[in-house]
Amino acid sequence: MDKTRPGRIVVMGVSGCGKTAVGRALAASLGLRFVDADSLHSPQNIAKMAADQPLDDTDRAGWLEALADLIATEDRLVLACSALKRRYRDRLRRSDPALTFLYLHGSFRTISTRMRSRDDHYFAGEHMLKSQFDQLEEPRDEGVLHVSVEPGLEAVIDASLAALGAAPAR
Template structure:
């Protein structure tokens, strides 16, 4: 475990298939703090909808975002893998917990589509759903998140995240 500020609350964000779970889990392990996958907080109706290849809408996400915001408020330190596609979603997650640091894993459609094609036993299916995520994505500004390109090996993505977090001491204002 490495020295980590007690307030470390990190959201690894991006479209499905960008590596949120992989990188988030590795960050959590590095810092010795819990990792949560936002997918685990979806209602059964949301999971069923996505399993049918139907993209979620804003209304589908209201309860989910509230549950995630509550998790961020309750935990002392954590890493959360969450799409957080829209600015208002990120604002909702940060509303009660202003020290949340967002790391945006940025990748293009072709790269992510290839990754998703190799997934097994996951409810996220189909190009329509991925296209929907890219259509809804409002990339965060520099003052809102650290942006890390996924067009590199996972260990380099992780190192980029660590470098950004450690050099800024995870202060949202300095990321």
């Protein structure tokens, strides 16, 4: 990542992969603003997910527009966002063609185990996680940086900083 220009980074992946924790750490280390895309979901979307009902493209349309507007107006941003489908990533890139995507990936088993230990999030249930894995169009040949979440959080943060060309803050 070129540290001489303002940066916009999307930390992406399925729920439970560590987008928020890694995104916050990256933002703090790189001096960027952090936003969790979940905070921009409509109350209807949140209620639907809390009821263990997957969102569809219609549900996500307004949310993606709000995220695209945020990217267009924030010069220095780390956004934690699932960005499960290529067309979602393409929509966000229209707001900034130089947008950097950092894909946090791991096995269903690893991520579902981590999700079961969370009690402070509306997204619940293996059914919802399975639907995200089913919808995920893994980024290939899109200039997306890939980081495995199989090691612990500190190692994932360090690997993410390295992928972005930044030294760990620790």
